[in-house]
Amino acid sequence: MGYEFKRKGVHVALGPLVGPLGRVATGGRNWEGASNDPYLTGVLAAETIRGIQDAGVMASLKHMIGNEQELYRFPTKDTLNRTVDKLLNGLLKTELGFKGFVVSDWDAQHTGTAAALAGLDMAMPDGQAFWGANFTEAYLNGSVPISRLDDMATRIIASWYKLGQDKPSFPSIGIGMPYNLSEPHRIVDARDLASRSTIYQGAIEGHVLVKNHKNVLPLKHPKVLAVFGYDAKAPPQYMPNRNNLRTNPFLLGYEASFNQLPLALSQTQIDWPSQLQIAINGTYSVGSGSGANSGPYISAPLDALQRRAMKDDTVVYWDLAMEPGLSGFYEAADVCLVFINAFASEGMDRPGLHDDYSDGIIQTVAATCNNTMVVIHNAGVRLVDQWIEHPNVTALIFAHLPGQDSGNSLVDLLYGDAVFSSKLPYTVLKNESDYGDMLYHSHAIAPYSYYPQSDFTEGVYIDYRAFDAKDVTPRYEFGFGLSYTTFEYSNLRIVKSEGAYAGAYPVGKIGDGGQVDLWDILATVTATIKNTGSMKGSEVAQLYIGIPGGPMKQLRGFDKVWINPRKKVKVSFDITRRDLSQWDTTVQKWYLHPGPYTLYVGASSRNLPLDGTLYI
Structure with missing residues (x-):
């Protein structure tokens, strides 16, 4: 996940554990974040951090707040100015009590004394340009107090001790990789066979089923299966670049878009060509940019489907070079699978949330095949309203970015060897215009023609909280996802x-x-869920709370439970003071409003059959 760097024996994993919150729907790095909801993002990030640091490796969350668009990201004459309250010293190190160190992104330090006083503790890959001898002068002449220098060193060294990296039992520093892979070097195989099941299960969990008309899935030994779309095959190249690791498409997730996309992306280009909506050269298994990685193989959907066809004696046809408007022998197929993708990358924001080329493929197939199923490997929100209500489109799967087991996991889900059980971590609306001001990045417009301005005036009203407030009807709401069975909520x-x-x-x-008393439990909520169908399955029960004076409802708990057919399971949620509090900008503390709080429990942000009231 991202980079790992070693400095003076300190092992740190740098990865997009907390990326953008999806404030801008077309943000190029939204795929690096866990969700558009801060509560869900926080829970998943915390679990990831525990997993990394239990192994003695420091976890570095990137990027903290405000990195919600790629346009004007780098310092130029038109660098974006993001207006957000002061963060590092006030929020992170004081209010949140963070005792670790703050590290810059690569080459992201742009001031010396000011950066130190603002709370930056370590500059990467080095701080020579702004610190170095200049920093020595700064603390000698009093511009930076010696207490700040001591604090920087203490935070770094304390982190080293906290993770036990000073102990003899801690593994020695790795040997790294040469800049030029063609040079002689010792090859280290860092794979762990024990992690294979975790990687596979992660791919399974990343698929979300949102349409399954008349239970066409799971598949039941189809005689003839037809496959369409550029995303079904493996990329034509999957080979490390011997000359330059930092611009290597193999490492940066550009395999499916290589020869289509320039690797030296400009962060100041406003209107990207529409063809950059998709990665045309193969299945899109990981997002693109410095947060990407490359596994030991890619299981492409078509390859996995053919292996299953051999087992089931199914005939497989495919046309992956089809242009919209052409026709084929679709009538013979029991099932038509169409694979498309939605590309996103560090270095550019997306041109939009759908593309006519891919939609045209789906419409062409659906015009003839009466059982057309669509699979989208999407690095962010992807709109579907050009074809989702077509009577021949029977199923839709948001497959997201499954990694090396893309095809393997999908086929297991399609045939019922695994079950769909995940929910959308964002909202899919019907039209791009429904996103309003949050569709595209902030631009350089008068009176800020040379100093683009982005004011975060929406506050907490992002994604479903904004759409609830504006009464926007989504196509698929936050938290939505289907299973191969059905569930009933009660009690x-x-x-x-x-x-x-x-x-x-x-x-x-x-x-x-x-x-510490923000985490005191003020109440407990329980509910009963029954599997009312005939198949086993998992349900993600969700708790939302309406806080007085705030959004209509906000996610404050979730629990994924496995339930056998006709059986019941009890779910429980602890509600903390922090879950019920709002930030008081005058007192600068979390305020617990007296009065009634409405609590909801259900299957998604708009399917909440249970509600009650908590009085404080």
């Missing part, structure tokens, strides 16, 4: 915690994540 119970402090503001000392 909502809300129990307040006895003796819990419920004053207006927290009074505890600062710990990891803020004042």
